[in-house]
Amino acid sequence: MKTNQIRGIIPAIVTPFHDDESLNEAELRAHTRRMLDAGVHGVFPGGTNGEFFAMSASERLRVLDVVLDEVDGAVPVYAGTGAVTTREAIELSVAAEKAGASALSVITPYFGAASQPELIAHFTAVAESVSIPVILYNIPARTGNAIAPATLGELSKVPNIVGIKDSSGNYDTILQYLDRVEGQDFAVLCGNDALILWALLAGASGSITGVANVHPETMVGIYESWKAGDLEAAKRYQSSIRALRTVFRHGNPNTVVKIATGLLGRPVGPCRRPFSSLSDAGLAELREVLDADQARGMR
Template sequence: MTSIKGILAAVATPFDQDEAIDEAALREHVDGQIEAGVHGIFALGTNGEFFVQSAEERARVARVVVEQVAGRVPVVIGAGAVGTAETVRIARDAAAAGADAVSIISPYFAAASQAELEQHFRTVAGAVDVPVIVYNIPARTGVNVAPATVERLAQVDNIVAVKDSSGNFDTILQYLERTDRDSFSVISGNDSLILWTLLAGGTGGISGIANIYPGTMASIYDLFVAGDVDAARSAQDSIRPIRNCLALGNPNTVVKAAANARGAWLGPCRAPFNLLPAEALETIRATVQADLARGLR
C-alpha cells in the first residue's frame, strides 16, 4: 500500500446499551460501507472512539475489522497514543492483525515540540513494517504538525501520507506544496474539504459522514475521477445540512445518532460523551429524513 486514495470510511465502533463492543453490529457496518462503494476502511480513529477503549479492546476491534473486510478494500487502523512506546506497541499489534497501514495521531495532552513530534513519528515508522499515515487534528491534540515537519517526515520510506483534520485548507495546500505527489498522499480528514483537496492535488478523504451516507461520500471521489466535477461538487455540497448538525454536540455522538436514525445501528458513544438533548436528536432525525428524500445514500 504505497498510496492512500479514494474515500476511506472512518467507521464508528458500535457499542450496545451497556457500552460493550457490539461485534455483530461492527461486522454489519463494515459490510454496509463496502457494499456502498467506499474505497477503504479506517477503523479506531476519532469516529472509532479509540480514546475510550483499552488496548485489548482496540486489538479486538482491529482484528474483527480486518477479518470482516477480508481483503476487499484496504484497511487502515488508528494506532496512536500519548507515549511513543505505547504507540509502537499498538501499531505493531495492528500490523500483526493484518492492517494495510496504520494511522498515528500526534501525541496529545502534553504539548510536544515539532522536534518531538518528528522523532515520535520516525520512531513508530521504524518499528513497523507497514505504511504509516501522520494524523493531524490540532483541535483534539492541541498541537499542529507543521508543514515543514511533514516535509521531512515524507522522506521516511514508510511514512506515505498525512491526514489533515485541522479544517484549515491552507495547511492542506502547504502539505501538498512541500511533498512529492508521486510518493506521498495528502488526505482530507474534514468531510467538507474532500473535493477541494482532490482539486488541489490530494488523493481523497477519510470520512466520518460515511457512517451515515457512504454512497454519497464515495461518489465525490468516483465522480471526480470520472471527470464530472460539477456532479462531484453537488455530492460534496449535499452533506452541508448533516455537517451543520455536528455543532449540536460531540461530533461522534451526532454521527452515531444520525446513523441510528437512518437505521444503521451503531449504538451510543461511551460515557461521558453520549448525551444529546431531545431537541438536538429531533433536529438530527429531521435532517436525515430530508437528506434521504433528497437522494443521499
C-alpha cells in the same frame, strides 16, 4: 500495500456498542459490510469516530481483528494506533501489523504539548518499529498538537511514512502539505468532510471521512464523480452533506455521526459516556436533516 492504493473514500468507521457499552461485534461486521457494499476504497477502524480514546488497547486490537476478518482483503484496512506515549504507540503499531493491517494511522500525541522536534522523533520511532505504511494524523483541535508543514517535509523522508490525514479544517494547511511533498509518492488525505472535493482538486489523494458512516454512497460519489471528470455531480454530492455537518455545532461530531447512523436504522449503539448525548434541539434538527436527506434519496 502500494502507496498509490492510498486513495479514495476511506470511512473512519464508528465502533458499535451495546447499551451497556460493551463491543457489539455482530453490528461491527454489519457496519463494515455496509461500507464495502457502498464501494468505499478502504476502511479505517480505531480512529476518532471509532472512539479509540475511550477504549483499551485490547479492545482497539479486537476491533481491528473483526474488521480485518470481515473485509477479507477486499480493500485496505487502516488501523488507528496512535497514543499519548511513543512506547504505547509502538506497541499498538507492532500488534496491528502482526494482525494484518494494511497501513497505520498514527495521531499526534495528545494532552501534553509536544515540540516539532519531539513530533519528528515520535513518528520516526513508530514508523521504524514496523514495515507497513504509516499515515500521520493531524487534528490539532482535539490533540493540542499540530504537525507543521516543515515537519511534514522532514517526516516524508522516512521511507514508510507515506501519507498524512489533515483534520485541521484549514484548507491552507492542506495546500501547504501538498506543497511540501510535491513530486513525492506521498498521499495527502482530507479529514474534513466539507473540504473533500476542494482538496481533491488541489491534488489530495482522497479522504478519511466520518460522514461516510451515515451516507457512504454519497461520499463515494464525491470521489468517483471527481475522478470521472463530472465536477457538477461531485459538487452536488459535496453540497448535499452541508446540512448534516451543520448539526455538528450541537455537540461532539462523533456523537452526532453515531446518533445519525442509528436513526437510519443501523443499530451502532451509543458513544461511551460522557460523550453519548445530544440536546433536544440538536436531536430535532438532526431528525429533520435526515428526513430531508432520505427524501432526496441520499444513502
